[in-house]
Amino acid sequence: MPDPTAAERHRRHLVDDVLAWWTAHGPDEEHGGVLTCWDNRSATLVSTDKYTWSQGRWAWLTARVAAAAQRGVLGVDPEPFLEHSERTARFVREHALLPDGRVAFVTDRAGTPREPRPGSGLATSVFADLFAALGFAGLAQVRPEGGWGATAEDLLHRAAGTIAAGAVPADPYPVPEGHRAFAFPMILLGVGEQVHRATGSAESAALVRAAAGELAGHVGADHDVAEMPADDPRDRDGLVARHRTPGHTLEALWFAHHARDLIAGTGLDTPQVLAPIALRACETGWDAEHGGLLRYTDRDGGPPRGSRTGHPYEELVAGTWDTKLWWPHAEAMYTTTLLAAGTAGTAETGLAAWAERLETYTYATFPEGPGREWTQIRARDGSPDDRTVALPVKDPFHVARALLLLVEQAGTTAAPPITERNTS
Template sequence: MPDGFADLAGPMTLLHVSSELLRTPQRPDAAREVRDWAARRLEDVHLPQGQWREFAPTRPGLEDTLLARHVTQGHLLELLWMMEHAIAADPGFAVLTPQRRADLARRAADVGWDAECGGVLRYTDRDGGIPRGEPIAGSPYEALVADTWDTKLWWVHAEAMYGLAFYAHVSPEMAAAAARVAEWTMRVFPEPGAEWLQIRDRAGEPLNKVVALPVKDPFHIARALLFLNRLSA
């Protein structure tokens, strides 16, 4: 994490883990405190009205940098279903509004979809398209964004499938977006009779390159498919 920024992944993970702990028989009070802190952090820092910040600047002068402008569609859609799970588990809990959550899902679907080749781009600018903005010298994360923004990854698509499923009922537009992502994902990633080929290039062809993790990671796939089966049951 470059100096001068706060990451969305931290409070997102804390929200999810604490919400899951509150489903256990022990229901520790500390988990409720962490969940509520994470929700406030997400609302105030990363998802204030009209904004979506993967990396939120913590000091002036960084708003138009590449790090501040880039967004990760897979992360936002993953966070949104985590919010929906947390709310379902505790009806007294509130984070954002239903309309705001649906608006964010729509925005992720809009800016993340690759109109040229299909599928969900790994990174885009917050206004869509190739990530842009002023660089910060020496940031390895910037090199990652610049080098892999147009790749198509297993976890992004698995999370997008499940995240968009929650909002397919909102409008015909969102139903079409959810169906479009699901069709492309299940046509491109699963190898018939085998397993998912996790890393693809922009056109959806297998890419023999370490892009995210240097391991074979089935976690996002299994989780998303299990949760989708629950929704359809």
Template sequence: MRDARRYREHLENDVLAWWLAHGPDRELGGVHTCFANSGDTLVSTDKYTWSQGRWAWLLARLSRAARCGTVALDADDLLAQAAATGEFVAEHALLGDGTTAYVTAEDGTVRPYGPDGDPHASVFADLFAALGFAGLALADGAAAARWGGLAEELLVSAHERIAAGTARTEPYPVDPRFRGLAEPMMLMHVAAELHAATGSRHGGRIALAAVRTALTGGFVDGTDVRDLALRRPGLESSLLARHRTPGHLLEFAWFLTWAADQVPSVADVLPDSGWPARTALAALDLGWDRRDGGLLRYVDVEGGAPRGDLLGDPYEDLVVRTWDTKLWWPHAEALYATALLAERHDDERLGEWHDRVRDYTFRTFPEGPGREWTQIRARDGTPLDEVVALPVKDPFHIARALLLLAELGENTNSDARHHL
């Protein structure tokens, strides 16, 4: 891939240079992420488990990439930091019942969350913690059994709660009349990663079940994939039913591709081998802003601003208010999804989309040499000082995409690419 060097240099010299200088808490473990959008100010020392798990996975993956020479970084230091973050989560955030605390203080003291004061608030925090542990299981051979066991406990619990309809999903609770795609999508990805790391039987089983749910649970109609599926007919004209999230659909497409690599039986339940690529093309066509360029956060199923009947759910306000923002993570996911799928399917259209996404992304988001991205921007690309999910500067999507792009350019063999 002709841009692999550019992605690697941006990762090493800018994105990681900033994060490794400002994020790690080398005294207490974990990473500080509660920075203002500009990155200039640490506004809180709280540690969200969601981000801690992501950081552990990222550094573990980077340590493996460094050992292979894909990135010019200190593999031992990266693994030590990843393990320290994993230990922070294991010691402070695990609640002993297969769930995690949503947020802790800097020293790991569990914070109550929400009006009920329950420290647990999100199955996604559980799954990102499991992802971090799975990454450590693959990178830290001496402690692989321990990390894999911690990941499996969280994964199995999350799967059971999602299947029972009792999983909490902060920061975006799902209206009870709908089911969310994000739950099976994350289950699929984390389970497949764990299976690849340890051979976990539960990981393989849950990955396959989650893919089946995502593909047959009312979310998919051809190449149209909805974020919220109706539990029963009657609300098809609602905004919640009609809105789409292009960035999620692109991430979903490459998640499926990876899951099929890691759990071969997944390939048997896909509509066909080319479906992820066609779905990615449909998401790009639907979500691209033809006025200002870039991917819109939310769109209507027919394109443009989301519309439809309102049901009084708080999520509707977020969709209506922020639909035309330009966010870091959809563009990072689009960079990798288009590159991976263009290569896998030898698809010139996806290659052309990759170039378009790359040009817009690098023109809009990076803050300059030695710095990361201004992650939250208005439709025209100007910075916005607004919280869009957690009150954090995300350390994950950008660095992950750049690392995976560097790996993709390093070696086109899927085993080498996915299991360094």
């Protein structure tokens, strides 16, 4: 059973700290959308550029917070969050949605799309398309009017077609040629499930099922998940083929669990199947010396190794493998708690122990203090690391989403709104 004490801790941290910081600092009241280019320690807005995938994520998150508040799960007023979601979704639809149906990767503050690099074009990432779809789908679930669900459905299927065609635009992480990326079916599964909840279409259900089947193909007999397996067996000992991303694995597992009614028979549809994969990811990713989850590991554990071709992604893996990032820890807290509640015996015991270990490390390492967000990037020893990871943003998504899902999963009843608590 979920720990009510832990759930209350998550709820208070979500409402009093994470959401309080973002609602005070993020929304752009002049132009719409959310300002996310804050430095690692939440002190300075370093740019007013708006990366579309962050806009879509914020639209989804604020819609989900509003829905939770309406059900009495969170003690906040849902209306401001609904307004944040709708204003952000409108910003994306009016400014980032291009005439050809694709989505611009980044705009300026007012919404004018720009190329992330000279000559790159505007639509440089299928992830921008899919996170825009996620935001529209989230809003459609609480505000069915406005055509948000239909737009989400269209973006989802366009993105799936782009991925199926190959040579996928994938800023900020282009996939090395000759490798299959776990991230593509993973994001199709996660976003597709949310689009299906919004539209109920048979087409989105079929896409989710197909994505789950492809994800299952990345799972080995020993429950190891290959992040980018090589198409050519001769390349299986290269660094790209050998490296693992524990956070991605753990995030994908809860995607599968949430979509279990859509993916029966794919091999990823029960906690009993997912639990050993989660245990393997935790064991492989955990840093025995300093604690916490490593960003990347070798398939056999430890630093990534193997032959290299000179692709920039190899340098990313080799240069940042031992960083401690916010998102794997947020995802891992939720996945281990969720799957522990659905299994029995040694798997349940093991996952519950991991959930406790991860919660202890995460709360001791990432939160910045009362009324603030997380320092999202840490060095191996837990000290702040101010390098840019992926994009120059402090993304208002993984932390709040995981905390909200933990509260929802526990089924807690909300305390009074924060304004009432603080004045009593």
